[in-house]
Amino acid sequence: MITGAAYLVKALQEENVDILFNYPGAATIDIMDELYKQDTVRVILPRHEQAMGHAADGYARSTGKVGVLLATSGPGATNLVTAIATANYDSVPMVCFTGQVPLQLMGNDAFQEIDIVGICRNICKYTVTVRDRKQLGRIIKDAFYIARSGRPGPVLIDIPKNIQNEMGPEDYPTEVNIRGYKPNETVHVGQIKKAVSEIGKAKKPIFLIGGGINISGANQLFTELVEKTGIPVVTTLMGKGAISSRHPLYLGNVGIHGGYAPNVALSECDVMISIGTRFNDRITGKLSTFAQKCKIIHIDIDAASISKNIKVHIPIVADAKLAVEKLLEYMKPHDLGSWPTDLQQLKNDYPITQEGTEITPEKVITYINEHYKNPIVSTDVGQNQLWTTQFLAVEGNHQLLTSGGLGTMGYGFPAAIGAQIGNPNKRVFAISGDGGVQMNIQELATAVHYKLPVTLIILNNGFLGNVRQWQQLFYDKRYACTNLQPDESRVLTQEMIDNGEFEYVPDFVKLAESYGAKGMRVTKESDIAKAFKFADKHEEAPTVLEFVIPTEINVLPMVPAGKSLSEMLLKDKD
Numbered sequence: 001m002i003t004g005a006a007y008l009v010k011a012l013q014e015e016n017v018d019i020l021f022n023y024p025g026a027a028t029i030d031i032m033d034e035l036y037k038q039d040t041v042r043v044i045l046p047r048h049e050q051a052m053g054h055a056a057d058g059y060a061r062s063t064g065k066v067g068v069l070l071a072t073s074g075p076g077a078t079n080l081v082t083a084i085a086t087a088n089y090d091s092v093p094m095v096c097f098t099g100q101v102p103l104q105l106m107g108n109d110a111f112q113e114i115d116i117v118g119i120c121r122n123i124c125k126y127t128v129t130v131r132d133r134k135q136l137g138r139i140i141k142d143a144f145y146i147a148r149s150g151r152p153g154p155v156l157i158d159i160p161k162n163i164q165n166e167m168g169p170e171d172y173p174t175e176v177n178i179r180g181y182k183p184n185e186t187v188h189v190g191q192i193k194k195a196v197s198e199i200g201k202a203k204k205p206i207f208l209i210g211g212g213i214n215i216s217g218a219n220q221l222f223t224e225l226v227e228k229t230g231i232p233v234v235t236t237l238m239g240k241g242a243i244s245s246r247h248p249l250y251l252g253n254v255g256i257h258g259g260y261a262p263n264v265a266l267s268e269c270d271v272m273i274s275i276g277t278r279f280n281d282r283i284t285g286k287l288s289t290f291a292q293k294c295k296i297i298h299i300d301i302d303a304a305s306i307s308k309n310i311k312v313h314i315p316i317v318a319d320a321k322l323a324v325e326k327l328l329e330y331m332k333p334h335d336l337g338s339w340p341t342d343l344q345q346l347k348n349d350y351p352i353t354q355e356g357t358e359i360t361p362e363k364v365i366t367y368i369n370e371h372y373k374n375p376i377v378s379t380d381v382g383q384n385q386l387w388t389t390q391f392l393a394v395e396g397n398h399q400l401l402t403s404g405g406l407g408t409m410g411y412g413f414p415a416a417i418g419a420q421i422g423n424p425n426k427r428v429f430a431i432s433g434d435g436g437v438q439m440n441i442q443e444l445a446t447a448v449h450y451k452l453p454v455t456l457i458i459l460n461n462g463f464l465g466n467v468r469q470w471q472q473l474f475y476d477k478r479y480a481c482t483n484l485q486p487d488e489s490r491v492l493t494q495e496m497i498d499n500g501e502f503e504y505v506p507d508f509v510k511l512a513e514s515y516g517a518k519g520m521r522v523t524k525e526s527d528i529a530k531a532f533k534f535a536d537k538h539e540e541a542p543t544v545l546e547f548v549i550p551t552e553i554n555v556l557p558m559v560p561a562g563k564s565l566s567e568m569l570l571k572d573k574d
Helices: 004-014 026-036 049-063 081-089 116-123 133-148 161-165 189-200 211-216 219-229 260-268 320-330 339-349 361-371 383-391 412-422 441-449 465-474 494-498 508-515 525-536
Strands: 019-022 042-044 067-071 094-100 126-129 154-160 205-209 233-235 250-253 271-275 295-300 314-317 376-379 428-433 455-460 518-522 543-548
Touching (some): 004 026, 004 133, 004 161, 019 026, 019 049, 019 412, 026 067, 026 161, 049 081, 049 094, 049 412, 049 441, 081 094, 081 116, 094 161, 116 126, 116 154, 126 133, 133 154, 189 295, 189 314, 189 320, 211 219, 211 320, 219 320, 233 260, 250 260, 250 383, 260 339, 271 320, 295 320, 361 383, 361 455, 361 525, 376 383, 376 412, 383 428, 383 455, 383 465, 412 428, 412 441, 441 508, 508 518, 508 543, 518 525, 525 543
Parallel strands (some): 019 042, 094 154, 126 154, 205 233, 205 271, 233 250, 271 295, 376 428, 428 455, 455 543, 518 543
């Protein structure tokens, strides 16, 4: 017989958990005492629970394992909510344990009591409060299975203090049998044959690929399918990496900040094969005008995602990898005429590029492409995210980590920390804006504490850039509540940068150094290489590289709100 706290530690060991992200509190102190007595599970202490959740998320995305974390009750648990929602929207497997007040105090407004199960019910695959010590093993076993199976996602187990202290059996379940939860593990061959028949008749087919290919690890098989069929590929933000960015049949990202050629392809295709997408509004633009000329084949492991936003002609509920395997089996090459070359010509004629300033995000990201082999790159949210997905060369899954569904500012840096912990021998970069990075900048202490050589890239334009861009283009440059500089009347220009007139709070270099990290501000293109070489030298400490860029560098192309994909802005308004 062992306590519930000791049993939880044993369960983690049985599930082969090697990393536990943990922030302590009174409601989990007995669990932490048991963790102290063992050396199988490595415990990581971040500096904030939201950042801890993002670190577990980054660990999971970059390794393919389940991210596991532990937080205390009340505010410790509520601080996790944004990170849990982020993982839910992007289908990231996480098991979240929270401490809770004793069962007999629940419902009495006890100190640091919160109904975290109720709060998280709509953003988790499974939430439960443990009310019987004898059920603890079954609940944990089920949770890990639910998190990693079907459409992956977060689960939450709330463990009251008295359950942690109660004695019970120590046997851990070996099998899972959850009534009412049977993830689909097959492919309907009849639907596959229908899809193959429709594709075979197509003159202008296109693959629209979301995160499902990356999540299922079907990247190599999908590349084989593309090369067998000759069908061009476009991706959502989360789908980038499904096929090499350098592949001759890859056109780029689609949607409101997609490329010209990819959006034309979606508008002109006659058959669309969509795999692992949700057709959200950032992809479709004006819904009533989306893909009017084509028949849609939609493959997704989540039946609820099919025909939710867009009515499809051939639905296939299946894991992306299994579906691609079957498509490979039945598909035959056929002549698509000039369709692929016409689209490639459009891509060449309308490239996504940045000109006219000394330092641009494109030049910074291009340096990464040219000097590092398959690094892991996480992003924050805003212009920095969109520039990264436009310019970063991605070769496969587990390489690009970004908050696609929820769009969570503050995600990038802690996610990079989790990725570095899970991949100690890989080069890890976090790309952030000056706004988002300050939401979890305290994690510099975590990176220094664990001697993590993460490179934090800050693209500093002095503004909350994505909102400012909309204000510039559609609100007559009324920059309300977006200027982060001490002088709110200033718009940063290249001339001001060249003259050393840029002032910002905080001084990111000094802030980095105060934590024990390394820092460098870069204002000249000629110093880009110098900055990265500076970061490369520090193998046991994080480095902050602040690249100062003009305020009014925008993410283009873009589709204005309420417009169709064919109504793209290719350049700034006069």
